[in-house]
Amino acid sequence: MRVICKCGHKGRIASRDQLSEDFAKLYCQCLDAKCGHTWVANLTFSHTLSPSAQSFERMLFDRLRDMPSAKQRELFEQLGSQARV
Template sequence: MRIYCAACDHKGRIGSREEITRRYVKLYCQCLDPQCGHTWVSELTFKHSLRPPTQQLDTLLVERIRNLSPAQQQELFLQVSSPQLD
């Protein structure tokens, strides 16, 4: 991960980190330009998934099917088992 100084736009380095939660971390940073010397705190956080983990996807699918009425489940299974016409 690259980090840049907000004051002079030179490369910076992460000197230390403070894990607030598993998904939120404070990064204590320093500018690598000796003429600048800026130090700052940045935040690193988890925002959202682009694709859920495979195990979670399977669980969500089964849960969703269980919430369908028996007639809806039967219709779904008929659609899945019938041959697809291209």
């Protein structure tokens, strides 16, 4: 991904703060030594143009697998309590 400074020169992303799955703050700096501008840009998911070719079940399985074990247990406990209602 390219970032451009307000002065028109190229910039670089120095760091990234991932606030959620769909939103990140990009901390940027101009590569022109005479400028030295630093700024924060927001990167966000907007919308889908074409849905994933993966099945919903596959995506769900992959997301669950990537979660910490404690979070997985918490979700399954919540699902178990919902089924008894």
